[in-house]
Amino acid sequence: MGRTSRKRRSSLATRMTIASAALLLGGGGLVAVNVYAQAHEENSADTGQQSGSGVVAKTTTIDCPDVGTALPDVPDGARGRVDGELAAMDTQITRAYQRLAQNRAAAAQDPGWVENSVLGPLKAKRGAALDRIGQEIRRSGGSAPQGLGGMAQCTQRATDDNGGDSPAPSTAPSADQTAGQAGAASAPAPSAPAASAPPQQGGTAGGPVAADFQDITKVRPNVQQARNGRSASTGTFTTACGTNANKLRNSDNVIVAPGVTNGAHHMHDYVGNQSNNAFASNDTFAGAATSCRNQGDKSTYYWPVLRVQDGTQEADANQDGGGKEGNVGKILQARTASIKFVGSPRGKVVAMPKFLRIITGDAKAFTNGTANANAHWSCTGFENRQLTDKYPICPRGSQVVRSFKFQSCWDGQNTDSANHRTHVAFADAQGNCQAGFKAIPQLTMRLVYDVQAPKIANGQVKNPYAVDGFPEQLHKPITDHDDFINVFSDQLMQRATNCINRGDRCN
Structure with a gap:
């Protein structure tokens, strides 16, 4: 969209x-x-x-x-x-x-x-x-x-079976202002092996293929950060909500398809609010339990699960959102899930409104183009190098990292919009919000996984890992995305906002 x-x-x-x-x-x-x-x-x-x-x-x-x-x-x-x-x-x-x-x-x-x-x-x-x-x-x-x-x-x-139709760049700048934009499209397009084969596991999984992976050690550093101005809000507020040890998962998406079972057509991991499904209302969220350590944070944070296609059948192998729709293999639980709110490089931030909904990234970026894509893949020890349309192959002792930076500008009025995009926006290259928008605490997330590096030989990939997605997206890494609904108590949100504006480190 x-x-x-x-x-x-x-x-x-x-x-x-x-x-x-x-x-x-x-x-x-x-x-x-x-x-x-x-x-x-x-x-x-x-x-x-x-x-x-x-x-x-x-x-x-x-x-x-x-x-x-x-x-x-x-x-x-x-x-x-x-x-x-x-x-x-x-x-x-x-x-x-x-x-x-x-x-x-x-x-x-x-x-x-x-x-x-x-x-x-x-x-x-x-x-x-x-x-x-x-x-x-x-x-x-x-x-x-x-x-x-x-x-x-x-x-x-x-x-093209090799994924040649992908419009995405091979790497992406990581400055907040360009993370979700199409500006990185000027980067060279990825080249696919001439003999790349269809996926070996899952049959109907539809990907990924060998061309979707890249050795992170061969990527040049490409991370850029906006410089803070004199009035920057430099504090941070961290909330600890776990890694979904409760295994709360479903293939709904209450933001995009409220009231529709299996509206996402792929499985999500949920942390924070424990009542997120297609039929959850704001009242449901407000009255729910939370996995967050601070009980004032009942926000819901959710993202597509990561699987390894090693022939293992997950419990959802014959279910909607799972194997019936090409999402096959063993679900990997994140080793760590870091959730942090940061400030604006240009000035103070205002509190987020309760029940604000934000989607970052585009689950259909492979077919829709990169305008809303915001995927960032890397490895521990190499996080100054990020990929958008490739899954990283990490060296021994290094873990796979998925990171997200959400939109940091809000229109000051709406908690959602018809296309779930236009009520929020990314700041520009200098960190400024567009006219009529206000800077809010920017949600950033970092998910770390222990993943055995897939093996690639003769244009074929063995035991690949991939995010769940709509099957026609061929499990491309560019489709990674993350969802958030703010259910902070008013008191906690004001505390977080004050902390960020003061330049403190709070949790």
């Missing part, structure tokens, strides 16, 4: 056999399907790997516009019903894929079958849903975006 997709189009082979696939959330995106083009077809040797059957592996996708991107302003009275329609559109894409996967022979024998039996009916259903979305917005006094109905059409396209 809130970004412009930039995708390279490829023509599809006319003869294909569907081998495996994935699903999607959010009213738009890609349904990825492995196909096999005849080896004698033009340029087929350049798009995949020769298999024992004499065919070349490619990936075909159903590409649907992301409707959420087009809905930055939905009246409060329509949001619940619009969220429901978006969830229904997710189901439409899922069922379209299922029809495709269950009719492999028809798709292989008749190139027109996909259009007539999959894309055409999908367009009709999406069109009806888009009409209802427009009606709900207008009924609540809003104006539906122009061209909304044109987002009904989905297309089929081929993409």
Whole structure:
């Protein structure tokens, strides 16, 4: 949401056999399907790997516009019903894929079958849903975006098994002001091994592949920090909430898909508030227990789980959000989870409003582009080197690090927005908030994992690790993201704000 997709189009082979696939959330995106083009077809040797059957592996996708991107302003009275329609559109894409996967022979024998039996009916259903979305917005006094109905059409396209369609840079600056922006796109695009193979574990996992990993010792230092001005608020406030020893996990997302079970289509780890699910209200959060040491912090902090695809079957292997949607392997619990609020390099910060919701990063950045991407991967001992579109391979004795810096500017009025983006923003390169926005304590998080380094040989990766995600995102590292709802007591939030403004170190 809130970004412009930039995708390279490829023509599809006319003869294909569907081998495996994935699903999607959010009213738009890609349904990825492995196909096999005849080896004698033009340029087929350049798009995949020769298999024992004499065919070349490619990936075909159903590409649907992301409707959420087009809905930055939905009246409060329509949001619940619009969220429901978006969830229904997710189901439409899922069922379209299922029809495709269950009719492999028809798709292989008749190139027109996909259009007539999959894309055409999908367009009709999406069109009806888009009409209802427009009606709900207008009924609540809003104006539906122009061209909304044109987002009904989905297309089929081929993409590179090596992950070559990724628009992301290979490394990213770590200054707060550019962490979630597309400015890093000028960095060189990652090069993929010529013979990279589909993932070896999980079958339907859809990634990662060898090209998604990089030796951290071969990355040059690239971390940059904004300089503090004379009026900077230099204090910090640390809250200790554990590493989810309670194993509180589900595949809901109460921010993006309230009231929708399995609205995330991937598993989250939760720390802090112990009542976070799709149906949690502000009252639910306020009355819940918390894993945080300071009981005044009932905030909910959650992120997609990290798994190692070593053939191990997790308890959710046959569940929605888990193995049924390509999220396979053993879930890794973070060794440490550090949660810290910091100040502004330009001046004082104001207290966050209670129940403020913030999402940092983009779970669909592989297909949506990097405008909202904010992934940072590194290794202990090498944290002056960060990666965005690669998982790090850490040397012996070093652990994998995921770090997040949330938006630090607030519009001063709203605790959420229709696209869950526009009520908060990142500061500019000098640390200034845009006009009309106020600096708030910036949430930063650092997750450390013990992960055995995957082995890469002959373009193949053994025992890879990856974040959970929407299957069509192919478990790319650029899709890493983090979510937060502020449920500090008013007293504790004011204490944290004062501490930061004084330049103290508090916890």
